[in-house]
Structures are given as structure tokens and as C-alpha cells.
Amino acid sequence: MSNETLEIYMQKAIEEAYDGIHKGDGGPFGSVVVKDGEIIGSGHNMVIRKNDPTVHGELLAIREASQKLNNFDLSGCILVSTGEPSLLSLAACLWANIDKIYYGCSNDDIAKIGFRNEKLDDIVNSLSHLPKNYLNQICHEECLKLFDDYQKMNHDLY
Template sequence: MSNPLSDQEGFAIAVEEAKIGYEEGGVPIGAALVSKDGQLLGRGHNMRVQKGSAIHHGETSALENSGRLPASAYKGSTMYTTTGACILYGISRVVVGENNTFLGGEAYLKQRGIEVINMQNKECQELMEKFISEKPELWNEDIGVEKRVHTKE
């Protein structure tokens, strides 16, 4: 077993994935799923554009790439994501890169007893702001709105 990943290391994997998504012409949101003992279970990035998919968000790609695991593997795990996160599989911690470009479901996650940590990462915010300014129609599609009125939703 390798050394456990720190929050910074888990988050760095998510940032790497976001950059890959951006370079592929997709929505630059990355994620990494790390077990409670600090082992990387899966990593991925938003693939909605690349795969023509309705469901391949960053978190779901990381889950898909973790393969078939027992429910116990998710208990106590941490999902690192570069922006607002989805809630799935009983994950107990979510580390978010930033929430200025998209708030996501943080309040809902917290209500469900999930610990949410915001890294307030400038690199993530700058990447998302660049993407949103370059491809606002794609961002609106990704978050399910017709026209974005303000930054936080």
C-alpha cells in the first residue's frame, strides 16, 4: 500500500484532470476519489462534450474510473473536485477547488452530513472563468440553464 494522499495531493489530481478536460475542448472540471485510508480509487474529468454524454461530469467520471467497488469502499472516502460537487454513494467528505463560478449543492451536502471544504483555489477559478468567457453556451448547457445571469447559482 502506498503512502496516504494528503488533501493537497488529492486536490492536485483533480486539478490535473480539469486541465486535461480543458485541453480536450470539454468543460474543465476534474475530480479524484480517495479512500478513507488515503488511497486513490479513481480520477476523472467532465466528458460530456467529448463523449456526447448527459452524465459524465467530473465526479461521475472519477467514480466510473474507480471500477466496481463494494459500498464499504465509499464510506469515509473523499471526493476532490475543482468546482461544486454532486452527491453520490455515501461519500463523507468533499473538497472543492472553488465555488465562485458555481456554488453547486454545498448547502445540500452539508444538510446531509457531508463535510465540505473549499480550497478557494485561484488556479481553478481562473481556469473556469477563462472557460466560461470563451464558451458561455457550453457552460450554461453543463449547469442546465438557458442563460447565466450571475456567477453564483
């Protein structure tokens, strides 16, 4: 898949994140699931809106994709997200057989704006069973802008 195509998908994830931020749903996290060049699921963080720590954008995108395909096995799909997935979201991606994950901001970036991700890198790096090149960083600057915008809005975390 070309970088240009991935950038288009990331732009959709960023739009999803801004939508959630403007609605007051949660943090600057948007995601899309793509299969065969088509976005089949999208979601943004809704932790604040739902008072539920499990409604991450990645999980909502996976749920929508699974419903669209009428299948919990998302082999052949990729996930594109504005932030490196939490352990919860990473586990869901592995469970759903997502082929690869592309993310914008790292766990370090996420921790810098106040989210509790500072220890996740150590845990993720210790996972020896992750497929090679499973986690890939793209569009870092574009997602940093999203995070900066979020921080300037002075929202509650999550």
C-alpha cells in the first residue's frame, strides 16, 4: 500500500478524531478499518460521553467493520489510528486478526499531553509474539497538530 493511500486513510481518522473532540466525546483518537481499499469501519474515542473506559476509537471502528462484514475475523484489514493503540485496542486488533496497524502519535506523544500511556511502550516492546512490522508509525506531524489542537481546547482527558 502506498504512503499516499495511507495518508488518505489517516486524514479520515483525523477527521473522525476532530468530530469526537468537537462533540465532547473524548480524547484526540480516531480510527478507521480498511479492507480492499475501502473504509469499512470508523470510530473515535467516546470515553467521556459514555463514561466507559473501553470505548476507544479503535474498538468502535473494529465493531463497525465486523458488523459490516458480518464476521469477527478481520483478516485482510488494516487499522489506521491517530494514536498508537492502547493495550486494550492492540489486543482487540490481534483478536480480530487485523493485518497491520498504522498510527500517527506514539505512546510517548500521548503521555506528553496527559494520557496514561507512558508505560505502554515497555509492555508493547516486551510482546515477542507481535507479527513483524505489525505497528507502523505514519503521518506523525499531522497527528501532532491534532494533539496540539486538543490540548489548546483544554478538554478533560479521555
